[in-house]
Amino acid sequence: MEILPFSFENSKIRTILINNEPWFVAKDVAKVLEIKNVSDAVKDFDDDEKSDIVLNYDGKTSGKALIVSESGIYTFILRSRKPIAKPFQRWVRKEVLPQIRKTGSYSLQNEVSEIENFPLSEILSETETALKIVDLIEKEKPFRLLLLEKILKEKSPTKILQIDFSKSYFLPTELGILIGVSGAEMNLILMKKSFQVQDEKGVWKATSSGKEFCLEIPNKFSQIKWKLEVLL
Template identity: 30%
Template sequence: MNQLQVFNFGSAEFRTIQKEGIPWFVLGEVCKVLEIGNPSQVKTRLEDGVITNEVIPDALGRSQMTTLINEDGLYDVILESRKPEAKAFRKWVTSEVLPSIRKNGMYATDELLDNPDLLIEVATKLKEERQARIAAETKIELDKPKVVFAEALEVSQSAILVGQLAKLIRQNGIDIGQNRLFQLLREQGYLLNKGEQYNMPSQRSMEQGLFEIKTTTLNNPDGSVRVTRTTKVTGKGQIYFVNKFKKGA
């Protein structure tokens, strides 16, 4: 369960969540407290193990994907600060914030612990924020196919060769080449695997509208005529396979 908590260090405010019992701090707001100007540069200097991304409400209540750092990452960022108060900030976090989180499951001041009505109010707000976060995460998950669809749509206006489809899939982050793609399409029944129909679309994939066959008539030097057939991936097929491979990845 992730619990959003807001802390105030002097006049500066920053948020944390608990993820599997571990506190994570909003990187941009920690940098603001410590007067570090460019959180994106700080992020590039941190190790992957101290960084995560979560959907949490911003100051206006809008759910946003946010970069967070754990306790180790927090100390790394504090060491980068030239602000004289950085030492006091670290002492405050280690002596008050973290012990309170571990003891109470939230940052609980004496005022909060001594006031049951206020405690209930805070707990209710945390529950509402959690429900909002879950709803936002669900929406992001539901929107993923739409995002993939939009990415693929730009290059799906005409039929392309299977080799070009492999390049398109690579552009979408999947490491695959033409030969491997042909092999997978045969193994999964999209293309035929035997005889004169080798690498031609199966009846099923043609009915799905994933492929079309381009027929070309060539005149040989001896006057005979040769007909070639080439498998091409339709616009619908491009979207289908990009979505399929990205989902599989």
């Protein structure tokens, strides 16, 4: 769990990255929007918009906290009638979320930029160097390998990686990055393809046709990872 501190008009807003998704400490958001009873404010939120966690700073526990998802913070803002709501929404949308995507676990674009700057001409000209790199990246996560292979294909007519992704699974957020859409939009695409549906609590569930292409992770957030075939 990674805690990213932000400040809005001298009020701290703690953001937590969970499974590559930003969550916000509800108490911090409520203070900005002048909401006195946080529990009442979130009681009708969907289960995937709120959660209780234990905060840890430098390995030390600092107690439980109620957190809300990206969707949850927008629900907070849209319900508020306070003048501060609009500038707060703009700040979240234009500063906080882009910054998280650049510096937090959403730093995939930065990773792409770093890979693009590799001296590929030297790699291709020296077989020994190329083999060492392949040996190192075999230990990387499937999504990073997929990005690397994509860039190598674009940079050189010679494919120096032979990676089989047929048994790899990816989060909707990761699939979305590959085709230029958000994780939420990717979920809607999967729904339109009849691979998943939302239950009465708003939680995504794989359909009978979708189960062939997914890996369901039975954790608190009921995550689903997908094979690349769903993009075809």
